[in-house]
Amino acid sequence: MRTLDEQETTVVFEKLYKFVGNNLKNIVENPSYEGTNPDPGRYCFRLQKNRVYYASESLVKRATNVSKDNLVSLGVQIGKFTHHGNFHLTVHALSILAPNAKHKVWLKPTSEMSFLYGNPVLKAHLGRITEDINAGDGIVVYSMSDIPLGFGIASKSTKDVRKSDPQSIVVIHQADIGEYLRMEDEL
Template identity: 75%
Template sequence: MRPLDENETTQVFEKLFKFTGNNLKNIVENPSHEGSETKPGRYCFRMNTNRVYYVSESLVKRATNIKRDNLVSLGTNIGKFTKGGNFHLTVQCLNLLAVNAKQKVWLKPTSEMSFLYGNHVLKGGLGRITENIAVGDGVVVFSMSDVPLGFGIAAKSTQDCRKMDPNGIVVLHQADIGEYLRMEDEL
């Protein structure tokens, strides 16, 4: 485990900012429950091979006793760097994004399974949508009972969604909780 360099930190924060906006501050400054009450610990970002983890500082200190080759995972895996050097969020960061999401979309119960099978969100399956979503914004997808299902990129703005036909794509799928079953070998 090593700290992220400046370029890697910039890429991770830009991707998280796309989904959380100014709530990124809550993620970075989140106090850890480990440590003393007078001086609580903090969370930090660490990298192992090409994966980025969100982990408490006290856990990082305890993990220094383990050889790097033997350390498989630590904390919450929030994403990975591709061979081309781009950063991609993984489905494991969904809980972190859902709590701090700026833009949200709620699905009707009839279209939840379609999204969980890896399909895009269509206008006909849209239950609710937050105001002022712009094209290209990061969007967290919820069920109507506020259970986070996944996340994606807005294909249409909130205003355009009102005018489009029911088969138009509203959110482009990026990750969903169904990936735990579909990609069991890789995760």
């Protein structure tokens, strides 16, 4: 387990910024109230076996007592680096992205299962959509009862979505909570 170097930090923050915008400050400066210490700690990012974790500093200090080979996980895994150096957010990051999301879409109840099976979001599936979305922006997908289901990338701007036909793709699927069941052996 180690801290992210400057290049890795930049890549991770750029990816998070795509989804949360200026709310990235809320993630980085989030106070941590753990243990008996009345002073709040902070959260930090750590790298272990090409996976990036979001954990409180007090948890990181306690994890130093565990050997590197025996440490399986630490805090919340938010993503992983590929062999080519690209960073991909994993479904575990949803708990951090959802409360800080800049762009959101809400799915009709009849369309939720389609998204949870890994399909993209079509215009016909939309219940609501936030304004000022541009193509390529990160979007968090919710049910109509405000339960975060996953996230993806906008294929069209909000303006273009209103003009498009019902079968056009609005959000390209990246991760959803159904992955816990579909990829049970890998996770």
